[in-house]
Amino acid sequence: MTGLTRYPCNDALAQHLDDLPDLKTLFRQDPSRGERYSLDAAGLTLDYSKNHLNEQTLALFARLAEEAGLEGKIKAMFKGQPINHTEGRAVLHCALRGSVDSDVMVDGVKVSQEVSQTLAKMATFVDSLYQGRWLGFTGKAITDVVSIGIGGSFLGPKIVTEALKPFWQRKVAVHYVANIDGAALADKLAGLDPQTTLFITASKSFGTQETLSNSESARDWLKAAGASFEDLAKHFVAVTANVPKAEAFGIAAQNCFPMWDWVGGRYSLWSAIGLPIALAIGMANFEALLAGARDMDQHFVSAPISANMPALMALIGVSYINYQGASSHALLPYDHGLRALPGYVQQLDMESNGKGCHQDGSAISHLTGPVIWGAEGTNGQHAFHQLLHQGKQLIPADFILPLESHYKLGRHHAMLASNCFAQSQALMQGKTLAEAQGELRQAGLGEAEVAALAPHKVMPGNRPSNTLLMDKVTPQTLGALIALYEHKVLVQGLIWDLNSFDQWGVELGKVLGNAVLDKLEDQSQPLDLDSSTNGLIARFRQQQQKGGAL
Numbered sequence: 001m002t003g004l005t006r007y008p009c010n011d012a013l014a015q016h017l018d019d020l021p022d023l024k025t026l027f028r029q030d031p032s033r034g035e036r037y038s039l040d041a042a043g044l045t046l047d048y049s050k051n052h053l054n055e056q057t058l059a060l061f062a063r064l065a066e067e068a069g070l071e072g073k074i075k076a077m078f079k080g081q082p083i084n085h086t087e088g089r090a091v092l093h094c095a096l097r098g099s100v101d102s103d104v105m106v107d108g109v110k111v112s113q114e115v116s117q118t119l120a121k122m123a124t125f126v127d128s129l130y131q132g133r134w135l136g137f138t139g140k141a142i143t144d145v146v147s148i149g150i151g152g153s154f155l156g157p158k159i160v161t162e163a164l165k166p167f168w169q170r171k172v173a174v175h176y177v178a179n180i181d182g183a184a185l186a187d188k189l190a191g192l193d194p195q196t197t198l199f200i201t202a203s204k205s206f207g208t209q210e211t212l213s214n215s216e217s218a219r220d221w222l223k224a225a226g227a228s229f230e231d232l233a234k235h236f237v238a239v240t241a242n243v244p245k246a247e248a249f250g251i252a253a254q255n256c257f258p259m260w261d262w263v264g265g266r267y268s269l270w271s272a273i274g275l276p277i278a279l280a281i282g283m284a285n286f287e288a289l290l291a292g293a294r295d296m297d298q299h300f301v302s303a304p305i306s307a308n309m310p311a312l313m314a315l316i317g318v319s320y321i322n323y324q325g326a327s328s329h330a331l332l333p334y335d336h337g338l339r340a341l342p343g344y345v346q347q348l349d350m351e352s353n354g355k356g357c358h359q360d361g362s363a364i365s366h367l368t369g370p371v372i373w374g375a376e377g378t379n380g381q382h383a384f385h386q387l388l389h390q391g392k393q394l395i396p397a398d399f400i401l402p403l404e405s406h407y408k409l410g411r412h413h414a415m416l417a418s419n420c421f422a423q424s425q426a427l428m429q430g431k432t433l434a435e436a437q438g439e440l441r442q443a444g445l446g447e448a449e450v451a452a453l454a455p456h457k458v459m460p461g462n463r464p465s466n467t468l469l470m471d472k473v474t475p476q477t478l479g480a481l482i483a484l485y486e487h488k489v490l491v492q493g494l495i496w497d498l499n500s501f502d503q504w505g506v507e508l509g510k511v512l513g514n515a516v517l518d519k520l521e522d523q524s525q526p527l528d529l530d531s532s533t534n535g536l537i538a539r540f541r542q543q544q545q546k547g548g549a550l
């Protein structure tokens, strides 16, 4: 069954999308199409003209938005209602950047007050490290900060820190460790001095195996260098919603930065989880990041659907997923600094909308969150663009390009931009058999060769994409860009009537993992699982026996 049958506009939308002319025809019919379907907001420009849409499509999108009750549901989020109903929580990451009314309260506490107090605490912390006032256990100033976290406690801070390298203050060096693979931490610690290294244990739950194990190993590293248990307070701070657990680990309460249940992990970079960002770029730039997101919030809550950047991207995506069979979406940042953006949006989108049941618990009968993937351009052109151009599946793409680079290097930026623009152009216009034959004849091939080769050079075209531009990658434009994707995910989740803010799907693997770990570490334990898992455990045990003790 095509489409979203719960909505009255479904059949009209499905029929309309089937009847739409191809992109080349739409561009031929309307010479000003590029301009007509471009939109500015919060320092970004969205060129959505290379999508399967026209004015009638936009009208149907507006009907779908209306029938999905988007406006009221968005307002409910900003008002602090417990829209994350399976966990009974509000969803107020927008409060972290000042986009929520000052009277909004959760559990009797004004969220805006919590936010401003935490920002002040962050500023004091950053300043103390910048001024060399925070001393390690031998009295030396801290030079390196390692943020230990995973998922939402890692991906957001890492992508923002990387993307804003031109804004680094270089007062302390900021590092990230996420994976439980010992190589990640060992590799990082190898280059650091325990006397001048401080760790941030970033974990909303303070219960994530990877983060706790890495923090314990970091603690051992400090102790091996001569630090006492009391000294740990000089080398650890925590960002968590569970201060008692942090204190039990040995982190002083005054060194804990709060997180709250009304901020989801994948929406938390704007909170104290963003402490490593603030250390890297300075508090003023961190505030600018928040300001950019706030600008996008303001646009999102005030612009009509037909001129609402996040809503348009969401509805265009829904039209491909639910009416044209797309199951993935490519993010193609033409900016080396944004190379980790696809990985960030993977968690944001796939952990939010990779769901199979509606808010009421009934099974969903249509596709929901797409697989998000991608890589920096132009690297992707030499890796997977072949499939985008000639493969058999519809993969909508978002091209992202700053119009100006921070790095003035000859013609490099013009060449990067030309590739970015040409790729979306090629996806849209393709190459017909006649065009391919003409080129081969032009090259002097005989008819037999032309007949044999031309079909392999045909590109169907009519493949949709968005192009997002900003003048430059700055804290402000990056904040707006990330908020744009947050709101796109929200709108799609609302249209699919699912809960974008829980993540029950990650629980089973964790539970099973603990049982397997026991059998890996205690070889006397019976192999009483399925034959595949038993076999895998047996192989691991054999290798361990070959290599000595665990």
Ligand SMILES: O=P(O)(O)OC[C@H]1O[C@H](O)[C@H](O)[C@@H](O)[C@@H]1O
Pocket: 150, 151, 152, 153, 202, 203, 204, 205, 206, 207, 208, 211, 265, 266, 351, 503, 506
């Ligand atoms: O911040 P923590 O509580 O350590 O959680 C870290 C991550 O753990 C899980 O993977 C959740 O699915 C993520 O949403 C979360 O960001």
